[in-house]
Amino acid sequence: MKKLSMHHRDEIYKDMKTTSLDILVIGGGITGAGILLDTVSRGLKGALIDMQDFGAGTSSRSTKLVHGGLRYLKQLEIKMVSEVGKERAIVYENAPHVTRPEWMLLPIYKGGTFGKFSTNLGLWFYDYLAGVKKEERRKMLTIEETLTKEPLLKKEWLKGSGYYVEYKTDDARLTLEVIKKAVALGGNALNYAKVIELLYEEGRVVGIVVEDQLNGEMHRIYANKIINATGPWVDQIREFDKSKGGKTLHLTKGVHLVFSQKRFPLNQAIYFDTPDGRMVFAIPRSGKTYVGTTDTSYDASIKDPRMTKDDLNYLIKAVNYMFPSIELTENDVESSWVGLRPLIHEDGKSPSQISRKDEIFNSDSGLISMAGGKLTGYRKMAENVVDLISKDLGHNIDKSRTKYMTLSGGEVGGSKGFEIFLEDKINQGISYGLSHQQSKELVYRYGSNVDNVLSEYRKFQTLKEGIDPFIFAMLRYGIDNEMICTPSDFFIRRSSALFFNIDFVNKHKDSVISFMSDEFQWTIEEKEKHNEELLRDIYYTKQPVE
Template sequence: MVKPFSAIQRNAYLEEMEGQELDLLVIGGGITGAGIALDASVRGLSTGVVEMQDFAAGTSSRSTKLVHGGLRYLKQFEVKLVAEVGKERAIVYENAPHVTNPEWMLLPIYKDGTFGKAATAVGLKVYDKLAGVKRKERRNMLNKKKTLEKLPMLREDGLKGSGVYVEYKTDDARLTLEIMKEAVHRGTKAVNYTKAEELFYENGRVAGAKVTDLISGRSFNIRAKRVVNAAGPWVDELREKDGSKKGKYLYLTKGVHLVIDQSRFPLQQAAYFDTEDDGRMIFAIPRDGKTYVGTTDTYYDGRIASPRMTQQDLDYILNAANYMFPGLKLEEKDVESSWAGLRPLIHEEGKSASEISRKDETFISESGLISIAGGKLTGYRKMAERIVDMVAKDLGVKAKCTTDKIVLSGGDVGGSKGLENFLEEQTKAGVALGLSEEEAGKLVKLYGSNVKRVYEILETSGEEARHFQLPKSVFASLVYGMEEEMTVTPIDFFNRRTGALFFDIQWVRKWKTNVLNYLAYRLHWTHNQRVRFEKELEKEIAYAAHPEEKVHEDKVAQ
């Protein structure tokens, strides 16, 4: 059976792309590139995607993991942005309920804090109106007593009350993957670890790209009528290759999040609160037995591919958490994992990182290269619509955007209303196949309606798990990742496919060798490839668990 998104068939997809002229080549496999590919494919455009790293490996797996309505943008009077992303998050929820769920957020109000009580009440009411928030999810204002009943760990000194409103929690990397998988299902050819080395031109117009498969080393010339640069933090590098980096440019900022076990940070109610010193606001959010806290927002000019948590980042977030939750007394040793990501913002003279607009920007060069940068995860679909509208008009395609009605891969669970029943039924189905209730429940939440394919793997190949000394649930997840989600390396599996590097790092340490063994066997790695991927995994584990100043790469694999 031909699997259109298999790690084993990557070369075949590249050969197919080289063998035709595409309508559209998208460079960049984050959420923006995935959204563009889906919209273009739905409108009938032959579409290819190349991604230099893994899908979602950049900004799209390193966010605060919220499909957020952008409450804080009201402070910057970004009314149109708040209205658009507020409505968009409801669409994301309906189309991918398995990776998106409502999360009530508490916004504590303190004397001399960022938000006063009256301003918060008005702000949240305006936010509800602009974002089209459902009646049952509209904000509530609480007094001090009710606030402390909801979140007894809060600092009491100066507390006046709180506002409670709804955000939507997501798994950003899996959301990106589900969009890409839906695009592939509808005809897109997408390949990771494939770098656009240079653009080529015909009659002064960009006509495609020479790309290199970073796994095999082979190069391919992919021709396309239109080329879109959706490379996130790398957008300006591609504009430089095109000779069109003029005017506005990217301003990269770094955001860091820490993950702490609930035994040390027993947070049951998500919160969005002021820091003590600089008045920035950060989130603390419970997830899967952990609490994650972030984020920082600092200018970044280091290596784009590998932003890291520094000691300063770690201390800043711990101090903020200890200030707001004084009983915790968190220390560095309590941090189990972390992640650092880059925001590709559009430079604005005289503004700090936190003040720069999160609006997206489109650049069209003289050669016809279309570049898109900035924007929010929540607004990915509208960004894609604007880009594909341009491309479709150029190519004489009259079809309009319909992605607001398209259920994403894994989302066929009966909508947000049918999700609970689906989870219950499929968990029982997993238990009937010999999984524990916990194992089955995790798989259903991770894969949504695609869990049925994972269960098929269990039924047909489950016995092979013994040979590699892997639990059946891990084995089935790994095989599904390789065959249906283009899992190429162990870090793809432990980070973007399962989220375990951040939220269950001990599980990663437990199964890393066995997972490496299976990937090496199925993908026919050379000895050098195995060494390379093992070192990469060890390095990412080390950097997740420690500030970069304390990680010595020569000792990582020891």
């Protein structure tokens, strides 16, 4: 079985170059990951490359919800709500360790976006369209029941609330689990591999030139079909292809702020009105509360989007409006992240009004580009695009098999079996010397792959000096199975620590960098470069750009 190992990069390049690939995906976010899995699960030869780490763009910077988009009912996007609503349950069953139900409170205020009748009707319709199972269907709560659920809510003009289920996830790890499953089925994937040129024969795109971002080496990789699933970078690849005519992307920016639960002790996930009539989430998670998102047009750096003072003030004002007793200030922000949405431009529409539907562009050269869409619908998007190009590949191709396909780490007996699995593995971790919290964290992060991490912990807990064995176990597993290449890969995409446990990052960053430097035999200059990159990422989470 193939492994997504940092130490196998040369072998992976060789395999990509010598295999007769059916499909080559540019872009290692959730869309590209889904396409790779759909490809190889049908018996086709597939590969994927990304110029950054897997999920480093939009797919690690979302609101971290696998949700159906209740607000899209208001825009009458019935088909999209129905499709992605049903996909929520599929994602949950296939990866219950990184996706789980979250009851959401939708407070109803006099003069607010949703009235009592419209909320009741909307949530009922939402349940119907999404095929929500009985125990997760919406409830309508009184004022008293609402305030019992969340005492911090503004009491003035409160009329009650709707109570319904969404699904929270770790978006970066969900992306990674999809890629790992694809690799286990015979696919290939590489991060830090940047496309610098498209290759053509008789006007048809047949390959790419890749520059490895770690060592500068150049590689030529060929495939029957090339799919551009680069999210915010879709139009840049289309420019390489000279096919950026017609519809183009409209990038919008979404900012999220993270607060300590000590400062913002939220009991209950809330979906609430802002003073300007938008809707924002406030969600408790891992001892923190995070709030988001903004929705504004964006035209600055795609690689390093930053929040502004206006973004910061907007979200703090929204929180203090709905939770007036806590009186947050910008000094209370522990961390933040900024994501870009690659939407399809629509004349005359504001960022919040632009449809989140996905779209496929097929250029004269044969380059396929995908844009738009939501994290929740990644599996169906992948199925659709592989269906579309199957005839062009020239042989009989099976239908998609991913609907009931367990992702990497998901072999836990489905959502019902996960609770038993969780308890068993927590007890096992405790017996090895881990705390209850550490054991729980590992199970939610790695699912059925946790045995490999626990094995590393036991093997090295007394042998490795200078680094905590808990950290070492995750690093060792991540380097060998999740292609960790940089400290930022570990602290951001593999563990989410930069967002939800900044103290953990500050405490362990030096030992992690030293370990990785020894592991990869970095020069002094390379070690300093990676240290500066991590320090920059830490700085960006705290400081808005003026």
